[in-house]
Structures are given as structure tokens and as C-alpha cells.
Amino acid sequence: MNPLIIQPKNPNLIETTTPIQAKRGNRQFFCQQNKVSYISYSNGYVRREINAEYTSPYTTSKNVWKVQDQFVLNKRKTVLKSYGWGVCKTHKIIKEHCPQARMDMIDRISFNYKGYTGRFTQPGHTLIVR
Secondary structure, three states: OOHHHOOOOOOOEEEOOOHHHHHHOOEEEEEOOOOEEEEEOOOOOEEEEEEEEEOOOOOOOOOOEEEEEEEEOOOEEEEEEEEOOEEEEEEEEOOOOOHHHHHHHHHHHHHHOOOOOOHHHOOOEEEOOO
């Protein structure tokens, strides 16, 4: 099945896939409501990406810097790992190789997302489309 025919059900998502991403089999969607992007990678990862421009409110300089954060949205599985000194919990990311399942994950997560409240909401930051 052609992954390009799989479209999001969330009307706030618009596709912003670049030619390089398309060549690699990845797809990117921008959420107009929350100003964040969702990326579906052909290797099974799904990520939320926040892009912003930063202008320092504390100086007279008008320099603008582009800043970015990415968050893996895939489910995780807790695994106990033994070391010589004891046992430790680690979290293994579960990759989703089905394009339809990745799109369903993006739809569900983007629909329930309440908005970005991280470090790029401080003075001087403006969320942008990549």
C-alpha cells in the first residue's frame, strides 16, 4: 500500500513534508492549532517537533536564533537490566512499522494535545513552521 494515500483525520494537520523527507519515506504534519509538527519516520519512530525563533529581550541586539526540540511519542516498554552491581529499569521504545498505525497515533495524540508549555514559551520565543 502506498503510504502517501494515508491522510490524517485531524483537520488541524497539514502536510509539510520536504522532498528529502519524502525520498526517505518520512512524512511531516504541522498542527495549526498548537503550532507543533508531527513526524512519522519510515523506521517506526513518531516524534513531536517544536520549532521556534528566539530574540533576546535583554539586549538591544536584533539577532534571531532558530531553536528546536523533539520528543519521541512511541510507546515504551520497561525492561529490567542486570549489571554487576545490581538491577536497573530501562525503557525500550517500541517502533511502529505500519504507516497506518503511525498515522493513527499522530491523529490521536495531536487531537488530545493541550499545547506546548516548555522552555520555548519564555519571553523572546516565537513558535514557527519549519
